[in-house]
Amino acid sequence: MASFPSTNSLMKEVLSFRNDTFYNLVEEQCGTVVVEIMQAQDISSVDCLLDINNIFTFLELDSDELIPLKKKAGILLNDGRFVVKKGIIHKVESFLSTLHHLNRQHSTSSYHNSDNNPDLIIPEQLLQKFPFIRTLVAYSNLLAMSKVDFTFLNIILNNMIQNFITEERGYRYDTIIRQFACSLYILGGRTAYEFVRLNIPALLPSVQTIQSYIGASENHLTEGLFNYDDARDYFNLNQSILGFCAEDSTAIVPKITYDTTSDTFIGFSLPLDDNGVPIINSYSTNSFTRLEQWYSDLSQATSLNACLIQPLSTSIENISPYLIAAYGTDNKFKSSDVVLRWGHIYQQCKAKGIRVIGYATDCDSRYLHAMRISLGFFASFAYDDHPDILSIDLPTNWSWFFMQPEQLYLCLQDPIHICTKLRNRLLSKTATLLLGNQLVNIEPLFYIIQQFSKLDHALVRSDIDPKDRQNFKSCTKISSDNVLNLLEQVPNSIGIIIYLKAMKSIRIAYIEHATDIMDRIFHAWIVVFIFRFWFMWINSTEKRDLDLIFTQSSGLSISDEKKCNIKRKYFITYQSYFSIEINAHSLTYLAVLVSEGKLPFEALHTWLQNSQTCESTFRSARSISSINSAGVNFTVAQFLSRINKLITLQNIKNNASENKLRFPQHHKVSSTLRNTSTSSNITIISKTDIENTVHRAYSYVINLFKPLKIKQFLRNGKTISVQELSNTISRRLEDFWTTENDDRSSKNEDLDTESDDETGNDIDNDLTYDYESDEEITLDDNYDTIHNVNVSTNRGIRLVDNVKEEFAHNYFQVILNGDKKYLHKQAACWLLQKDRGTLSSDRLSRVQVCSPLASTPKPTRRGGRRSNQSSINLQSSINLQSFIINQSSISTNEKNENVHFSLSPIPRSSPLNRSQLPSHSLPFDCPSDDEQHHKQNISTTTRSGKMKKDAVLSHFTLRSDGKYNCNTCHQVYVANNGSATNLRRHLFAKHDITAAVYDSQLAQIKPKPAPKNDTTTTLSKTRTKELDKAIVDCIIDDSLPFTTFMKSGMVNLLKTFDPRYEPPSRFTIASRVGDAYHEYIDQVQSILKRVPAVAFTADIWKSGARKYYISLTAHMFDEEFTVVPLVLSLRQLTERHLAVNIQSFLMFELDEKFQIRPEQRAGITTDCASEMVAATSHGLFGPRHACIAHVWNNVVINGLSLWSPPNVE
Structure with missing residues (x-):
């Protein structure tokens, strides 16, 4: 650009230019276009120009009047954006730089001239002793004309100087100084704070003052107290009304401490009330004996549970989650506690004006069961008839969507935990993933590391090391595009490619910020369809065929131990699969709600809807430990202390606009904000777009599986449709979750299941003590x-x-x-x-496979x-x-009440009640997280001191027929479906090994009768069988619970009739009822094979508990032409009452269960419901007939006008 011939001579003149003189100067230096831009903004002087940061911001306005000026100054892009020409920008920036330089020269000159000002008299001796005074005067003059905000610096200097002229005991500190000092103390620690305070006198208050400031700050966290009022204020501050809750736990150092503020003892596991919420201040006493009894009888908290809520807002700013509550726990809770607590949190947040739209947790089995109940996902819905229920209008052809249309809130499993679970399953030494004729293992990844340069794949051996079970970074690396491209060159790697693409799709759908909503739905359903196909293949393939494929693919032989019920080990864990299904359904449900206008678009910010907010809080609490201590872990009391510091710091950050404090920002957070900003464009979505996206994902998965040539996926030479696949999976999952599992429930595993979070363990080395x-x-x-x-x-x-x-x-x-x-x-x-409670300070040792169980108080x-x-x-x-x-006698006997939870589904019409919630039981055919641990590296007992399964099996020898021989007495036992319950009972009953059985089993095992000399008092076996049969018949005829004749009152009644009789256990009754059912099925099948024609009736019925049941009956003539009715099936209908679901049920019963040939089907009779008519009108069951009673009922109703008149406007 043109420069001034003499800067000094023109300085005063140029800085005073305005109007025409100013515009002539601008035209000379920058051109006529810049003059027009300034005239349009009424910039008419140099002073005005220097006060404006950017003159081109004006052109970003959307106005037709600016279009001619935009065309002169820049280029209009097709997407509506506007770009200023680089040459014009350069001229303006150079011109402004020269003007600022002249302005600074003018200010310096004014300062030098001020030395002769009689108003400023500074002794020469003072200037020589304190030369910074001259600099301070120059700084003051520059500060008056600077555009940078020096408010905070001015306050510091003013406060310091005022303190210097007073005695030290009279030092006072401005509120902003206190906030700055508090931030420095929290971020840098006590040592760094003292270092700054000692070397810069009068700048910072004492440490005691800062600690008092933190203690008196707002939003103080108390153990177990849910801060709904403070959460409301936080949401109002961020202008948000939607929230997504997260709950997770972390291992802590078990230790009891006394809190003088609340007069309570902190560190015991807090009990839960009827809402699943911890009871605060439960441990406050003035009795030393009571405290001693607590130490002896009560368990200390080994985990800390945290509940946070994430505000969802249209703002592009990174809103931090809010910690509602935190409390110590021994990790012995039930899924029913979780459901009750979530319902309570929802109601309390609603009362404060916050709409909770969902909950996120890790993949713990109890949380998964709580999600199924909350969503009614192959379970009884817990919130039926709730006034705040959300509802969507689902198209009838969405057979791939299993979730019911009414929901109170949604649930999402943490996607990072899902990815790590899939990685752990891939690296597992106890499970072998099998897909088609492919072994899905890490051998192709080893091949890539050995044969290709690290520049091509960026992998290291630790990425496929099974020790670190929470290494999400390695999940990202092994599923990267570079690795997938290299795997294309490795033979027999189709299975691992499909598996890793599923992991990649999880990251894209739920974790990455910049993904568009339609791409999220696309990748979410890619994962679902991959594992639906896989699940279908595993269940439709015989165990021996899977073993044969394994031996042919690996070249290894199957040991006798692995031949016994390891079919489930060819697939991923059931927690992972159901988490994938739940996440995809919840994401789609949210998208439909947004498309229907029932929720705003920010409800689709899925990268905020996970339990990583809890993990981040735990990491932050560990990161602020003192630099003089190597300890990163904490007790409950220490966590509360540290988190209160973080809350104080967050409050200071929230007021940054008032206190003028600026905080550094991590580069990852900056990148996150940029990605969020670029992805914040609202995409208009519709149900048609969602449906097309799901079908596109299905087609994509079909192409992935084509090279495997799996015949189970074909029908008449074509791949099965999405409807047929979904119907098959729906039936499998329904059977999966409705199968009664007494053996698993007797173990009470709902109490013992641990979280996948950093579970603490006792490690011999690298320990951090209290x-x-x-x-x-x-x-x-x-x-x-x-x-x-x-x-x-x-x-x-x-x-x-x-x-x-x-x-x-x-x-x-x-x-x-x-x-x-x-x-x-x-x-x-x-x-x-x-x-002394201990917990490893190394994160890896807390999540390694070889680690023992969490540290438990001895x-x-x-x-x-x-x-x-x-x-x-x-x-x-x-x-x-x-x-x-030294006081009056105090009773220390605590009242222990055993609360029993019903195993039956929740009645729909009843309010949410603790006694009605089902306790969790693990299904037979689902692998649990315990299979991730190598048998030789885990301890032999559980946390409660009971023998683990491997320790139980060590007392037996596996036979070739799959049965077990006791090594002591050589008695033969069967392990049903891989369960060791029978083996445990044998070790206790025959060999007095108490540690082999769980406490719940002890209550069910009848004590050994005392030996009697008089053998005539024993009831004969014939009479015993007669009474047992009478009891079983009574239970079947009257639909009584299996435990009816085990209750004390009924046992006393039976003893009155015959003191020698012992009623059968519920296990025996369950076995007899099962035998009777299968005998009935065999009889019906035998009858149906001989009958030339069978007519059917089908109906759907709603019980008083608002549960729906579907029934199918058969009708035929005997030789005397007498009608013979038979009940073929009756089961609960949890799916939507669509024609496709009804038809699928009927076809399954006729084709697969009873194998009734098409030529035998004489017709079917149903009511006139539209979905029932559509399901039975295709000739698959013979001609359809309308029930005459229903027809007459409709005629009477129509004739008497017994319907609501239409709304005619």
């Missing part, structure tokens, strides 16, 4: 109020003779050797602590602990039994 640091919960600091302390005898423990009344609640009154003493409650915790003895430590130099050794409560 260290003493500045973050420990300290004792009451008002120790100067204690009188008559004998330091020489009671050094190291707070045991005093007197305390002030206002601090008396912090002490126990005890009698020690006949003297009345006051023992501080925190000191009592130290006294009763018998073991069994401890009741009574006192003697200590020889010099810090406790008491005159006589302290024994806990010598502490006598």
